[in-house]
Amino acid sequence: MSKYIFNLPDIGEGIAEAEIVKWHIKVGDVVAEDDQLADVMTDKATVEMEAPVSGTITAIAGEEGDIIAIGSMLVEIAVEGEIDPEKLEELEASDNGAENAKADAVTSVQDVDIKEKNTPSEPAVEKQSEAAPAPVETAADTASEASQSEGNKPLATPAVRKRAADLGVDLRQVKAQGEHIRHSDLDAYLNYGSGEGYRPAGASRKREDETIKVIGMRRKIAQNMAESKRHIPHFSYVDEIDMTELEDMRADLNANRGDRPKLTMLPLMIVAICRSLPDFPMLNAIYDDEAGVVTRHGAVHLGMATQTDQGLMVPVLRDAQDMNVWQLATEIGRLAAAARDGTAKAAELSGSTLTLTSLGPLGGVATTPVINRPEVAIIGPNKIVERPVIIDGEIHARKLMNLSISCDHRVVDGYDAASYVQALKHLLETPVLLFAD
Template structure:
């Protein structure tokens, strides 16, 4: 028998460590060659680690959520071969110690949450008043009698309060000759929710500690870094999308085998057409080097909600696509992100991001910039409202209109308020006159 130490390999350029997001084996289990050992997450993607040998797992390097340095031992496997076996050494120093020391160590199968040990009551605390035994002949009413048939003595105010709370006064212990508000308070405090339930109220649920790991931790770190480093400002304006919605409906009615169009492809076309006039919007800011790079191509990040959390797949060279091509690419990338099949290069390199909550878009949003980009655009939900307009005779008329607010958050170190407002006005012109989206 021999032991093979599997060291975490270099899984990406510039990656110094990776996070354990899932174990696929337990200590004491047999693993076959090329079978999955663990899922490791870097800043860019989740990578599956496969076993290079067959054998029994005897040691695992940490729990879900732990960070493992590149080059440190991830797992130790006892093989059937004779002689000591080890993974090829790396230049990276080993910093992470093995947690499980023996084959009999505790199995690691999921995130374990410590449950607080109940503490004994401290001396000097007032004991809960004793509660009468349950009424054997059925519950009494709040204005009725005790278990022994004696009439409950209480003021009208106490009776009214007990009725509102759904409390049976026959179960409340009185310290004096009648039940007072203090007695009712003591019953509510010490009954633990037994014997009453306020009408229309919800019962409290147990607290649920959840370890922040994997994608959720990456999102938390990135959002915190963005808000900490970038002085955000948000500009919001209203757009009349009535004509655009009519055009979209006509195109969908005659799309044939092409994908159904949402509002997003039209907005992306408008974004790409206005970028050349406002190059400071499509940029990334390296604040350590003090360099702002304005990009000629629009690599548009598309914020996508998945079961694992928010991901941002990238539409490469969005400026070269028409609405049909954009619709296909949006569907493909969103599906890849939600199923975990998006490639590393499809999740990095964006120069500008758009984020949309669809029908949940709200009146206005203040989206957080996808650092190191300098701007993020957020269309909000479409609502129908009456608006004033001029009729052909020059008079006023009221008509139905579909309106949408559009938000843009910018890095104030790079983009001025005037630039952001002017850019949104240029977008508004294209959106409200959609034929311009297809004009050369």
């Protein structure tokens, strides 16, 4: 038997170290060649590492979240017999198995969004599982409970018994108004009869303390957020926009869309952003503070903050200014889905020049989003609500929305930010201009 040391290979772009974000094996496991060993994350990507030989794992580099240097041991594998010299030479020639790093299956983290969870209205919709049907009390249940009544065990339906267990309530202390303890009896005990005075139902439910290691995407988000707040002097500006006409236009467009995708407010808002940006080039820019250089971009590569299971990511709508609303709707859906299922390519997750972030229906009154460094501005539409508005002395119901913008005060003056929001407001409140040449 011989031992093979699989060192963390050089996975390109001058990376000096990587973080172990997930182990797929443990010491003692038997692996075959090409079995997945671990996922490691660099500043650029998450890469899958595969076993270069078959054998038994005898040592691993560390725990999830540990940082290890390129070229240091990742795993040690005990191999039956001697490794074939040609195989060993092949492994050494491939830089200790660098060919096994599947660079095509990467998820870029360079431009991970660095703010609180502000997501666009389409990607922000989280999957909601259907509520499981409540247990139904049957004659069989009653008979079963009756058969268990010996030893002073109280009679209760399975649903009540489970709820009591979740709440930490001893059902023997609960007084029943009938033969069985019901939810109403449990509520009465929780509120009045526990001997502790009134307390809300469920107050006894208490989560245990948890210590969670911050690793992987969450660690990168934390680092980027800290860097952004540390280096960028933020200021935010908020204004109210009447979205009534635009909402009516959106309804008309959807009613006549045919087989095209259904429009949310996002594509229309992006059209307005792109049409108003040429007069405000200081906003569609990135700032290299080390070199002291601002690059003002002509094309609008719009980042969209998107919530995924791994954390916030920012897929990029490239050349958004060249797309119509239907093309934007299609591309938004495609990029959001790719970000969520991990199939987004590195090029689709980097290179944004301006970011749009929204919580959609959860948007709240106003936001103060954190800038996606090295960009210099981020736009945050908030929730649309219907409110009474006085027009010409009469009260009308209008659909209003607050629009937030955060800017880098080193590059963007407050006057410029306010002027831009006014220009954007004019387009959104007069939506016919979105389609006028």
